[in-house]
Amino acid sequence: MLTPTVKGRAIYRRADGSIIRDLSNVPWVRSNGTSYETTFIANTPKGLLLLFISNNKRLCRSLELRKTWAARRPLTRAVPHDHEIKEPICSVEIQLLTETEKLYSVLLKFDDKDVTALPVFKGYTEL
Numbered sequence: 001m002l003t004p005t006v007k008g009r010a011i012y013r014r015a016d017g018s019i020i021r022d023l024s025n026v027p028w029v030r031s032n033g034t035s036y037e038t039t040f041i042a043n044t045p046k047g048l049l050l051l052f053i054s055n056n057k058r059l060c061r062s063l064e065l066r067k068t069w070a071a072r073r074p075l076t077r078a079v080p081h082d083h084e085i086k087e088p089i090c091s092v093e094i095q096l097l098t099e100t101e102k103l104y105s106v107l108l109k110f111d112d113k114d115v116t117a118l119p120v121f122k123g124y125t126e127l
Contacts, residue, residue, distance in 0.1 A: 005037040006103065008048040009095040012060065012085065021083055023062040026050070036063040036078045050092055050108075051085070051118055058085050058115060088112040089119050093127070 008026040013019055025036045029047040038046055049061055063078040089112045096104040105127040112119035 003039045003041075004098040005039055007037045007097045009097060010048065010050055010060065011093040011095075012089050013091045013093070014087065015090040017090075020085060020087060020089065021060060023060060023083070025063040025065070025078070027061055027063050027078075027080065036065065048094065050094075051089075053116075053118065054082070056116060058118070059083060060085060086115060088115060 007024070008028065010021075010023045010026045011019060012021045012023075027049045028035045028038045029049050040046065051058060051060055053059070059082045061080050061082050064081050066077050066079050068075050068077055089110050091110060092108045094106050094108065095102055107125045107127055109122045109124060110119035111122050
């Protein structure tokens, strides 16, 4: 049985539904935080890094795939890139994607009054 690799996409939205930021390679939470895809194993929780605070700034992270050479062979590396979010976030749409299909989509809802802190989670809707 083939286990597909899964990527996470996050779409951050304002209260009017317009997009603040659309990240196609959101990192999966692991010790080094640089995995852009994962495989799912039964009874093993997985998590996506959506927001974090660093140096009093609210940030989200994407992973950019860069081709390099190592030992005279091509290698693709996932390089983290942080994006500051300076305005209130009303919702974040999370999509779990394989190469050929969308497996799952959920809309996380937030109450966001202080853009220097993490927003307060208010609920979710499966899409």
